[in-house]
Amino acid sequence: MKGRAAKLADVCGKGFVVSVLLLSTGALLPLLRGEGGASVPPVPGGPSIAPPAEGNDPMMQVMWTLVYALSLLLVVRSKKYLHIATRDKLLLLLVGIAVVSVLWSAAPEVTLRRSAALVGTTLFGIYLAARYDLGELLRLLAWALGIAALLSLVFAIALPSYGTQADYRGLVWRGVYIHKNILGYNMVLSAVVFLLLALGDRRYRWVTWSGLGLSASLILLSNSITSMITLLALLTLLPLFWSLRWHYSLAVSLYTIAVLGSGILIFWLASNTESVLEAFGRDASLTGRTQLWEPVLEMIWQRPWLGYGYGGFWLGLEGKSALVWNVSGIYADHAHNGLLNVWLDLGLLGVSVFTLGFLLTLLRALAWARLTKTAEGLWPLAFLSFMLLHNVAETSLLLTNNVVWILYAAVVLLTVRKPRDRRGQVLK
Numbered sequence: 507m508k509g510r511a512a513k514l515a516d517v518c519g520k521g522f523v524v525s526v527l528l529l530s531t532g533a534l535l536p537l538l539r540g541e542g543g544a545s546v547p548p549v550p551g552g553p554s555i556a557p558p559a560e561g562n563d564p565m566m567q568v569m570w571t572l573v574y575a576l577s578l579l580l581v582v583r584s585k586k587y588l589h590i591a592t593r594d595k596l597l598l599l600l601v602g603i604a605v606v607s608v609l610w611s612a613a614p615e616v617t618l619r620r621s622a623a624l625v626g627t628t629l630f631g632i633y634l635a636a637r638y639d640l641g642e643l644l645r646l647l648a649w650a651l652g653i654a655a656l657l658s659l660v661f662a663i664a665l666p667s668y669g670t671q672a673d674y675r676g677l678v679w680r681g682v683y684i685h686k687n688i689l690g691y692n693m694v695l696s697a698v699v700f701l702l703l704a705l706g707d708r709r710y711r712w713v714t715w716s717g718l719g720l721s722a723s724l725i726l727l728s729n730s731i732t733s734m735i736t737l738l739a740l741l742t743l744l745p746l747f748w749s750l751r752w753h754y755s756l757a758v759s760l761y762t763i764a765v766l767g768s769g770i771l772i773f774w775l776a777s778n779t780e781s782v783l784e785a786f787g788r789d790a791s792l793t794g795r796t797q798l799w800e801p802v803l804e805m806i807w808q809r810p811w812l813g814y815g816y817g818g819f820w821l822g823l824e825g826k827s828a829l830v831w832n833v834s835g836i837y838a839d840h841a842h843n844g845l846l847n848v849w850l851d852l853g854l855l856g857v858s859v860f861t862l863g864f865l866l867t868l869l870r871a872l873a874w875a876r877l878t879k880t881a882e883g884l885w886p887l888a889f890l891s892f893m894l895l896h897n898v899a900e901t902s903l904l905l906t907n908n909v910v911w912i913l914y915a916a917v918v919l920l921t922v923r924k925p926r927d928r929r930g931q932v933l934k
Contacts, residue, residue, distance in 0.1 A: 525650075605816075607818070627905075627912060703881075802846055820850075
């Protein structure tokens with residue numbers, strides 16, 4: 507009986523994790539409850555705005571409050587979990603700065619509410635790192651993203667009024683998300699997860715390869731250029747990550763070729779920027795992002811050190827964002843650049859703490875890639891690369907209820923520990 511109870515508890519725990527991960531991608535509920543629209547951008551070449559997964563839906567707030575409460579209970583009731591939660595001081599410091607920013611926030615009530623949600627979101631990431639090893643976490647993430655991909659396929663084909671949206675180029679797929687760009691970046695994440703599982707686990711390979719194919723197809727059908735470029739970049743980087751395990755001379759040769767090739771490619775792109783952008787249906791303003799970044803930078807220089815408080819800037823016409831709207835003519839809900847968004851919220855202080863923490867995690871991820879021999883061991887490095895690429899033109903840093911921030915917190919704390927082999931022995 508005890509064995510059955512333990513197995514049932516394990517299944518329920520994994521079901522909880524998959525459900526929360528699926529919810530954190532922004533799937534299904536925001537679309538069905540009408541938080542998104544299928545509007546055409548104001549002008550051809552204008553940005554197709556994808557709002558962050560933060561809303562004022564009372565039902566969503568109740569659901570996430572329950573997630574926060576359960577995550578807190580699961581973490582604090584275990585000394586092991588609490589120990590893991592405190593292993594990376596910079597992550598805790600960054601979240602702490604967001605909470606304390608209520609003292610200088612341009613909208614204290616908003617900052618208080620959203621910083622509490624950020625703490626809860628981070629707690630769930632801490633729980634994942636403490637409860638599951640890397641392989642288990644990847645498989646649970648594959649379940650969540652696989653469900654999202656299958657539902658997106660069904661919605662786009664069977665329920666096109668929900669699963670597609672109008673774009674100035676015509677109809678494009680958005681699946682179970684409120685915007686095509688959200689479908690795109692979630693499917694990039696899905697494609698990388700399924701690829702690593704396909705390369706590393708011989709069981710159910712037809713499932714993992716099918717998941718990869720479906721994810722890549724949904725990216726193409728979403729017509730999210732940023733997501734396409736991100737996926738291509740990651741597919742190019744993965745062999746380089748794998749070469750970290752090779753003999754020194756082989757690795758140096760490959761990296762020399764990669765650097766030379768990248769230099770030639772960058773030079774060619776710089777010389778043919780307009781032609782390349784036109785081929786992708788874009789203009790030199792990166793579909794309006796550069797004209798958004800100019801007034802954003804002006805607002806940053808007004809409060810450069812501490813920012814406007816966490817969540818205290820992008821409040822529509824009621825916040826400082828109204829000045830950016832008036833100058834740029836773009837009704838954005840975020841800066842379309844992760845670091846600029848953090849700078850607006852927490853100033854140079856927040857940017858510095860995040861950057862230092864990210865770089866240290868990147869070094870640990872490199873060590874994991876060298877020490878481990880499985881494809882799964884490349885996940886921390888692949889995820890950090892995805893996060894960096896995605897936040898060039900979009901925003902997912904320090905977002906509440908967001909799968910990217912949850913996974914970042916988990917990766918930070920997973921890489922603090924030494925990697926182990928399948929027998930549980932620490933790799934050196």
